[in-house]
């Protein structure tokens with residue numbers, strides 16, 4: 001008899017495409033098992049099978065040697081699986097507390113009435129376990145930022161109530177993609193605690209550093225097949241990347257080849273707005289200005305100054321020496337391209353194909369011309385390394401990282417003069433990330449100015465010429481990344497008084 | 501395979517209905533005369549449904565189309581009764597449809613009122629206004645100019661097709677023309693694709709540079725205009741106008757679009773699919789009337805068919 005969970009023969013087909021073929025995994029108690037693979041390799045699909053949300057074509061599951069069946073989310077819960085899916089799925093109209101206890105029987109008073117104070121107490125306890133006290137549990141979930149939403153989802157997976165099977169497996173699908181560094185650290189300490197309690201953990205991430213640090217074992221999927229399983233101590237970054245991609249891929253940041261030119265693309269003079277204060281910078285052609293801060297420090301709002309969505313109360317925003325655009329439509333028309341932060345709610349029309357999604361801002365003239373657009377969409381897909389079944393495949397069928405590439409392709413398409421990027425590589429795999437960095441470099445070499453808001457500090461240090469630091473909406477510094485380590489930058493995010 | 505069946509199930513349903521009536525009503529249903537007749541009977545519903553498709557592409561609704569149609573007919577008739585020439589009455593009717601549509605558009609796109617609420621409100625306003633200007637009476641007889649009433653009684657001779665005894669009615673021709681215009685607009689212009697983008701994700705479309713408010717307003721204007729066209733067609737056909745005659749059009753039009761949506765790849769409205777929906781409703785109506793089925797039985801049947809079609813298509817879509 002073996003202990004832990006043994007999954008074997010996992011197979012899933014969508015139509016004629018085999019997305020997973022005969023994958024086996026052995027998850028042992030008290031160990032963190034990393035799962036890596038390129039975008040579209042089948043990681044999320046594997047998790048959906050384990051969670052019982054999509055039916056498997058084949059799957060055998062043994063828990064401590066005994067075979068069990070999981071064909072619905074209820075089965076998965078009964079088996080003690082706790083799953084955090086890749087896409088954020090909270091109910092936006094409900095309060096944080098209700099979301100955390102969603103799917104659990106609510107605490108009752110007199111048998112019928114909901115015991116609201118008890119509900120709040122339990123939700124707060126779950127958040128406290130993550131070391132979080134800044135989220136009001138009565139707030140509507142829809143009003144939370146992306147990072148907070150992810151934390152709420154994690155908290156929801158942590159709560160359990162009496163009479164429930166003790167959780168034996170936690171599955172996390174790219175939990176840190178939406179988290180800032182500090183919050184990710186909190187998550188890691190929670191994972192360490194769960195591990196100490198003897199649960200198995202399946203951890204999906206595109207961040208190699210995280211996996212190397214956090215995981216005991218690692219498996220790599222390539223085109224739906226398990227091509228490698230090893231103890232982390234017995235493998236290396238290079239080996240994992242090679243197994244993921246099947247080729248040698250540069251892992252790092254392409255160097256700047258052209259110098260930043262003179263002149264200016266945009267200028268922000270002493271701007272204050274509802275969410276921003278004391279913003280002052282000039283962006284030169286070809287320059288990449290990184291923007292960083294803690295979650296919700298105003299990164300998105302800085303970008304939106306150029307879309308007419310964040311209006312200055314005082315000061316001036318200029319694009320090529322004339323007043324900034326007053327609407328997104330005007331912005332695109334003037335050569336501004338935008339990659340919004342949340343691809344599903346702000347970026348994509350999920351039930352439409354990649355072609356209409358990528359080319360939406362670039363329709364010119366009265367008539368639609370389908371054939372040239374298909375060619376164009378195919379070219380763009382090639383450039384961003386999109387893996388799809390063609391330009392008309394609905395975006396919701398794509399893997400998370402590939403959806404992100406569609407949004408990036410849209411920004412690339414019009415040869416922008418100012419590129420606004422909000423977490424552009426979120427959920428994108430190592431190889432494709434490098435391709436996106438190269439595209440950014442090419443654009444900047446051609447004189448396109450880029451504002452890059454990112455919570456991935458190494459990415460900022462590797463790509464940006466200067467880094468603007470925001471603290472609670474206020475511009476606190478503009479730093480030169482040369483010679484900086486991620487930790488130096490991390491320290492700069494906190495107000496001076498909190499540093500001791 | 502299942503995907504195809506789902507997508508074309510509704511078309512198959514239409515075929516089944518046609519075959520059913522052909523068998524049940526031998527010698528009368530599948531005749532050129534009857535089919536031409538059907539095409540004329542459904543032409544008003546068709547025009548309203550095509551116009552409705554334009555707003556439903558954006559996930560919006562227009563509940564006021566029926567009362568816009570009545571209002572347009574009544575306004576034209578009132579002007580005729582006052583001795584104005586045909587072109588004045590017709591232009592005024594079309595104009596009021598456009599104005600009503602713009603009003604809906606302003607309420608929905610610029611004031612942010614839910615389309616359901618906004619157009620429910622204008623539905624009653626337009627209908628009240630139609631009663632107001634007509635004094636609640638039906639306008640008919642000598643008040644309706646002959647050329648206006650004759651329009652719906654004439655058509656293009658079809659003897660060159662070997663069909664000497666029938667003509668292709670102008671009303672059917674108008675419906676075909678509207679179909680063509682809406683089809684080109686939605687499927688072959690940048691405008692149409694932006695409307696679909698709004699329906700796909702309004703926030704994403706806005707951030708990607710689509711002028712959402714302007715487009716929504718214009719789409720409601722198109723729908724209002726279409727409803728007015730239908731109202732004029734109706735008034736011409738019955739050679740009279742009263743403030744309630746368009747009332748039945750709205751629900752049938754929405755039903756037709758829903759039937760059509762079952763054929764969309766991702767459940768989106770397409771105007772050619774709306775045509776299939778219109779044909780199903782129209783042929784059912786024609787055939788069941790000929791079989792002398794009671795009208796309330798007919799209504800129950802139509803409702804059941806709409807629900808069944810939408811239910812099967814959403815069942816098939818799961819997973």
Ligand SMILES: Nc1ncnc2c1ncn2[C@@H]1O[C@H](COP(=O)(O)OP(=O)(O)OP(=O)(O)O)[C@@H](O)[C@H]1O
Nearest residue numbers: 014019039040041042043044045397398399400401
């Ligand atoms: N409902 C579906 N219909 C058709 N194909 C699908 C569907 N869901 C997923 N796929 C395909 O299955 C493949 C695997 O997708 P999956 O989401 O598992 O990838 P992933 O490894 O999680 O990638 P990422 O790192 O981008 O999240 C992709 O090629 C995707 O297009």
Ligand SMILES: [Mg+2]
Nearest residue numbers: 044086399400
């Ligand atoms: Mg995934």
